Amino acid sequence: MERILQFLIFAIFLVGCRKDELKKMDGPLLADLNSKFSVITSLKASKDSVNFSTNESVYFNAEFSKVATWKLEIIGQTSGAVKEITGTGSKLTSNEASWDGSTTIFPVFRSEICKARLTIEGEDDTLITTVKVNQPKVNSGFVVADFEAGFNSGWSSFVQAGAKMDFQIKSDITSPQGSGYLNMAGTVDWDWLIGLINFKATAYGNKTFPLSSNPSNLFFNVLVWGEESLVNSLVLFQFQEDENGDGNFSANSEDMYSHQITINWVGWKLISIRYSDLVSMANGAPAAASGNGVFEPNKLMQINMLHLANPKSGYAKSKLDYIIFTQNNPLKP
Amino acid sequence: MKIRILILFTLFTSLVIAQEGKKVQFLGGARSVLSASDFLTDEKDTVTVGKTTGGYALIDLGIKINPNPRTEILGMFRINNSFGGFWGSDVTFGVRQLHVKGIAGKGIRYQLGNIDYKLSPYTCYNSNPDLILPSFGTTSIKEQIINYESFYKSNTWRQQGAAVDFILDFSKYQDEVKFKGFLFRLNPSNQGALFERLYGGGSIVLKHHKNFQIGANLANVFDVRGTALNNDVYRNQVATLIYQYSHESEKLNTELSGESGFSNTFSTEQINSNLKDYFIHFKWNTTLKKTGWMFEVSYMDNGAEFRSAGAQSKRIDYNQQNSYYQRYTNNQILRPISYYDLYNDPSLYAMEFSTKLMDFNPAINNVLPYGIATFNRRGAYFSVNYSDKKERISTQLKYYRLGEIRGQGTLALRKFDYFIGAINFNPSAVFHWKKSQTVSLALGYQHTNRDSQFAQEAIGLESYTFNVGVSCEILDKLYFIGNTFMFKSTGNETLPIRDSKGTIINFQASTISGNEYCLSGGLKFEFSKDVYLSIFYEHNKNSFMALNPYQFNQFQVVYFMKF
Numbered sequence: 001m002e003r004i005l006q007f008l009i010f011a012i013f014l015v016g017c018r019k020d021e022l023k024k025m026d027g028p029l030l031a032d033l034n035s036k037f038s039v040i041t042s043l044k045a046s047k048d049s050v051n052f053s054t055n056e057s058v059y060f061n062a063e064f065s066k067v068a069t070w071k072l073e074i075i076g077q078t079s080g081a082v083k084e085i086t087g088t089g090s091k092l093t094s095n096e097a098s099w100d101g102s103t104t105i106f107p108v109f110r111s112e113i114c115k116a117r118l119t120i121e122g123e124d125d126t127l128i129t130t131v132k133v134n135q136p137k138v139n140s141g142f143v144v145a146d147f148e149a150g151f152n153s154g155w156s157s158f159v160q161a162g163a164k165m166d167f168q169i170k171s172d173i174t175s176p177q178g179s180g181y182l183n184m185a186g187t188v189d190w191d192w193l194i195g196l197i198n199f200k201a202t203a204y205g206n207k208t209f210p211l212s213s214n215p216s217n218l219f220f221n222v223l224v225w226g227e228e229s230l231v232n233s234l235v236l237f238q239f240q241e242d243e244n245g246d247g248n249f250s251a252n253s254e255d256m257y258s259h260q261i262t263i264n265w266v267g268w269k270l271i272s273i274r275y276s277d278l279v280s281m282a283n284g285a286p287a288a289a290s291g292n293g294v295f296e297p298n299k300l301m302q303i304n305m306l307h308l309a310n311p312k313s314g315y316a317k318s319k320l321d322y323i324i325f326t327q328n329n330p331l332k333p
Numbered sequence: 334m335k336i337r338i339l340i341l342f343t344l345f346t347s348l349v350i351a352q353e354g355k356k357v358q359f360l361g362g363a364r365s366v367l368s369a370s371d372f373l374t375d376e377k378d379t380v381t382v383g384k385t386t387g388g389y390a391l392i393d394l395g396i397k398i399n400p401n402p403r404t405e406i407l408g409m410f411r412i413n414n415s416f417g418g419f420w421g422s423d424v425t426f427g428v429r430q431l432h433v434k435g436i437a438g439k440g441i442r443y444q445l446g447n448i449d450y451k452l453s454p455y456t457c458y459n460s461n462p463d464l465i466l467p468s469f470g471t472t473s474i475k476e477q478i479i480n481y482e483s484f485y486k487s488n489t490w491r492q493q494g495a496a497v498d499f500i501l502d503f504s505k506y507q508d509e510v511k512f513k514g515f516l517f518r519l520n521p522s523n524q525g526a527l528f529e530r531l532y533g534g535g536s537i538v539l540k541h542h543k544n545f546q547i548g549a550n551l552a553n554v555f556d557v558r559g560t561a562l563n564n565d566v567y568r569n570q571v572a573t574l575i576y577q578y579s580h581e582s583e584k585l586n587t588e589l590s591g592e593s594g595f596s597n598t599f600s601t602e603q604i605n606s607n608l609k610d611y612f613i614h615f616k617w618n619t620t621l622k623k624t625g626w627m628f629e630v631s632y633m634d635n636g637a638e639f640r641s642a643g644a645q646s647k648r649i650d651y652n653q654q655n656s657y658y659q660r661y662t663n664n665q666i667l668r669p670i671s672y673y674d675l676y677n678d679p680s681l682y683a684m685e686f687s688t689k690l691m692d693f694n695p696a697i698n699n700v701l702p703y704g705i706a707t708f709n710r711r712g713a714y715f716s717v718n719y720s721d722k723k724e725r726i727s728t729q730l731k732y733y734r735l736g737e738i739r740g741q742g743t744l745a746l747r748k749f750d751y752f753i754g755a756i757n758f759n760p761s762a763v764f765h766w767k768k769s770q771t772v773s774l775a776l777g778y779q780h781t782n783r784d785s786q787f788a789q790e791a792i793g794l795e796s797y798t799f800n801v802g803v804s805c806e807i808l809d810k811l812y813f814i815g816n817t818f819m820f821k822s823t824g825n826e827t828l829p830i831r832d833s834k835g836t837i838i839n840f841q842a843s844t845i846s847g848n849e850y851c852l853s854g855g856l857k858f859e860f861s862k863d864v865y866l867s868i869f870y871e872h873n874k875n876s877f878m879a880l881n882p883y884q885f886n887q888f889q890v891v892y893f894m895k896f
Binding site: 021022023024025026027028029030031033034067069088089214216217274328329 | 523562827830836839840
């Protein structure tokens with residue numbers, strides 16, 4: 001026992017003789033952080049032009065004399081689209097400031113010249129450079145509707161006969177993607193429903209939408225507009241599955257999942273939801289599914305989009321664009 | 334529907350009770366809290382509603398079933414009703430606990446489901462570095478509620494998974510070997526970028542005679558490859574050696590014990606951010622049997638890159654917002670987390686440990702913000718305890734003298750002094766009164782210092798925490814309880830700002846100056862040891878936001894029951 005004890009004490013002191021770390025430190029040097037800020041290398045793009053449609057990317061370089069919190073804004077000169085990248089550090093490199101053509105503030109980027117503006121918190125310096133987008137980013141996924149080619153004859157719709165009704169596809173510069181979008185507006189004082197569109201799989205030449213069978217890997221995405229000072233719009237999406245493959249949907253024996261969006265923001269916003277996070281609803285409340293209760297996106301035969309508003313709330317307005325299913329991740333427009 | 338299920342389940346189990354006798358038992362707890370608060374600021378505040386009332390009643394109903402003498406099944410439901418919500422509104426139902434445990438074969442104990450688990454102070458251990466002082470009087474009622482709500486039981490973390498343990502007994506050689514193994518799920522995969530994260534490990538401890546034991550622990554946090562759409566899996570591996578040797582004589586007990594080990598933390602795709610380090614911690618203590626004195630001397634050296642998720646996780650992450658008077662003043666500024674919130678808001682407390690380094694408040698605990706396993710600390714600490722055999726008085730004193738091993742943003746190192754002392758005085762035992770009277774006093778002091786010729790590197794921070802509590806039995810089972818709690822901190826500190834991987838990317842210099850005190854008093858009636866009703870009033874004042882000091886007055890009624 002004494003030998004064990006001696007060995008233990010020896011081992012403890014052996015390990016205890018840690019080599020000094022007096023010449024090591026964690027983090028950036030405080031002396032540098034408290035020194036005067038200066039730009040060592042000005043902002044520069046890694047390439048003059050970029051083709052995002054072929055998965056190219058561009059990154060930005062800059063170097064400062066000390067660690068700083070910075071914000072890089074890339075602004076489309078034609079579209080007005082904005083991409084924001086923020087960080088803290090003394091350098092911008094491909095690790096911190098790489099851009100794949102995605103958008104932070106809609107609309108999405110087009111083929112255009114973009115201005116990159118770098119600002120540093122607490123400093124007056126603003127660094128600017130430009131980069132040309134030869135081809136914008138192309139998103140992979142199944143596009144249900146981007147409203148660029150007007151109303152698909154395979155869809156069906158219903159619009160209430162209310163006041164100031166404006167339920168149609170429009171084309172102008174406010175579109176967040178392309179030039180077309182669906183405008184939905186009007187006053188219906190006797191019903192929640194203002195208008196609806198049924199997007200049928202047959203409109204795309206299939207009995208069911210060409211989606212994977214794994215609901216956990218599939219995301220439904222849509223761009224939704226919130227009108228300033230109007231917070232009464234609801235958009236309800238219903239997903240009808242043809243479980244028995246007979247080409248019809250039976251509400252009593254087959255699953256219909258829903259996702260209701262309460263629009264309480266201003267401007268365009270991307271809404272993404274995993275297919276397996278959809279819920280079965282009855283009269284706006286969660287309810288048991290009518291069918292087998294299994295999420296089967298490969299059996300999805302119709303998507304219903306309903307624009308709703310409380311009939312007492314008066315005029316309601318919203319817009320939709322770029323309805324798309326993506327695989328593995330939510331849409332990164 | 335839920336109510337129906339519960340009623341059916343209760344009826345069913347009642348029938349089983351009638352039929353099976355002791356095979357089914359009910360256990361659980363009930364609590365009701367009613368409070369009325371008044372919030373005041375020096376500045377004219379026309380936005381914040383100062384007076385609020387609230388409360389709730391909840392019951393935790395557990396059913397323990399023993400289908401055979403070697404198996405136990407426990408399910409516990411919670412029904413919570415906020416006051417003001419009747420006939421179904423503001424009523425929530427939930428499952429609080431589910432587990433199966435038992436003994437397989439000749440003595441392999443197993444448990445599945447919710448498990449309260451700990452291993453050793455450097456592997457899996459739920460330390461409490463924020464409530465640094467023992468609680469008495471009203472603060473003990475509050476801490477009891479927090480511990481109950483957050484499943485904190487003697488430094489365990491609530492986990493979900495499976496655990497086994499068994500002992501091999503070699504009586505012939507007066508030896509035994511204890512084995513423990515566990516596998517818990519920390520988070521599920523989201524089928525996207527988030528991995529399935531598990532926590533697994535175990536221990537082997539050899540006990541020789543009664544006075545020597547040596548063992549090894551392993552605790553490993555790991556992402557399961559293939560459960561997310563990338564290959565950058567996280568690993569935190571901790572392996573330690575534990576040892577204990579004790580010697581007992583007629584007059585004294587002496588013990589040498591400790592734990593040493595290493596950790597390796599990395600992401601497989603970012604090998605450059607690998608953190609690897611070791612620690613050593615040993616203590617020697619002696620108890621003088623006849624006098625009741627205990628002395629302890631300890632040494633610790635926790636490397637700067639030592640990381641142990643299960644031991645360094647905090648109960649409170651200061652990077653969150655209060656749920657109680659979250660904003661105040663006409664500018665609706667955020668109210669920082671104070672000691673008042675630490676004692677009153679269970680929703681601030683984490684129920685599971687984190688693999689990220691949590692934010693801490695240097696004013697409250699700058700010396701060991703992540704518990705005894707805090708990285709980048711080296712030094713010694715000393716303890717003196719005294720316990721009077723007639724239970725008239727007991728004291729616990731502890732002093733740490735620690736320092737950093739590696740500088741942060743500079744080569745200069747911080748040095749720390751940390752003292753905690755507590756005295757419990759029992760006049761009833763001194764004067765042979767029949768009714769129970771206790772006076773308790775605790776003091777915490779911390780000092781951080783970093784000398785430097787450069788002003789931006791120099792640090793000096795001092796904190797005092799003080800708690801005095803009384804509990805006087807004035808009538809049979811009826812107690813007067815009261816507390817004076819004070820907290821003061823002044824100085825400056827430069828806190829690191831870390832990225833998502835825990836690497837320091839910047840520093841935030843802050844000046845700290847303020848104090849907080851809380852006076853409280855009331856009555857407590859004990860129906861039995863685990864059932865009481867308490868009514869108390871408290872006044873809390875906080876000046877840590879120099880321009881916007883505030884104060885609370887609060888009245889609370891608390892009913893607590895465990896059965």
